[in-house]
Amino acid sequence: MADGREHWDRVYSTRAPDAVSWYQPFPERSLRLIRSAAPDLASPIIDIGGGMSVLAGELLQAGYSDITVLDISNEALDRARRNLGDGAPRVTWLAADITQWRPSRRWAVWHDRAVFHFLTDPARQDAYVGALLAATATGATIIVATFAPDGPDRCSGLPVRRYGPEALAERLGPSFVLVDQEAEFHLTPAGATQHFSYTILRRR
Numbered sequence: 001m002a003d004g005r006e007h008w009d010r011v012y013s014t015r016a017p018d019a020v021s022w023y024q025p026f027p028e029r030s031l032r033l034i035r036s037a038a039p040d041l042a043s044p045i046i047d048i049g050g051g052m053s054v055l056a057g058e059l060l061q062a063g064y065s066d067i068t069v070l071d072i073s074n075e076a077l078d079r080a081r082r083n084l085g086d087g088a089p090r091v092t093w094l095a096a097d098i099t100q101w102r103p104s105r106r107w108a109v110w111h112d113r114a115v116f117h118f119l120t121d122p123a124r125q126d127a128y129v130g131a132l133l134a135a136t137a138t139g140a141t142i143i144v145a146t147f148a149p150d151g152p153d154r155c156s157g158l159p160v161r162r163y164g165p166e167a168l169a170e171r172l173g174p175s176f177v178l179v180d181q182e183a184e185f186h187l188t189p190a191g192a193t194q195h196f197s198y199t200i201l202r203r204r
């Protein structure tokens with residue numbers, strides 16, 4: 001599969017962490033949204049397709065104790081683990097394709113920045129929703145950031161599907177209620193601006 005593990009391992013083994021278009025030195029919005037959804041620092045939080053994001057480290061710094069990062073790329077997870085140093089053993093690292101993953105537990109907060117939008121095939125989108133349903137319970141918060149309808153139509157050389165909050169909520173299905181939305185104009189390391197849509201939903 002062109003957008004599978006090999007693609008992402010190649011990206012992470014050939015590009016500097018701060019050279020990829022999605023690089024954020026500090027994930028301010030994600031942190032704020034997670035803190036607001038989960039004031040209890042024991043809340044289990046999972047970052048889907050966390051890549052080399054510093055989000056897990058920032059969550060540790062904020063005092064969260066139950067953090068999981070899942071990514072299809074072992075290369076990304078190895079590098080993220082190394083970057084976190086002493087903090088790495090306090091995070092659970094899962095190497096898995098979200099469309100094939102069978103979760104063994106549940107999380108209070110599901111965070112995904114720029115992963116779901118790569119799933120252009122409805123069957124793989126359905127598989128993602130299946131994993132999301134299995135990994136969350138009533139009351140869970142789901143934060144999904146995708147490119148907005150007027151955002152780029154490709155990322156990392158791959159086509160993406162763009163969503164506004166309502167379209168994303170409809171695609172995720174009736175088990176999720178749209179509770180909030182935020183727009184972000186992300187400045188890439190190359191100086192381009194990308195319009196992201198952050199959709200916040202609650203599991204019914």
Ligand SMILES: C[S@@+](CC[C@H](N)C(=O)[O-])C[C@H]1O[C@@H](n2cnc3c(N)ncnc32)[C@H](O)[C@@H]1O
Nearest residue numbers: 008022049050051053071072073097098113114
């Ligand atoms: C654009 S990057 C975003 C990384 C991170 N969320 C961030 O904001 O810095 C997309 C990430 O999703 C991961 N990914 C892509 N397809 C995936 C899949 N099917 N299952 C799990 N992870 C996937 C990639 O390895 C990559 O780390």
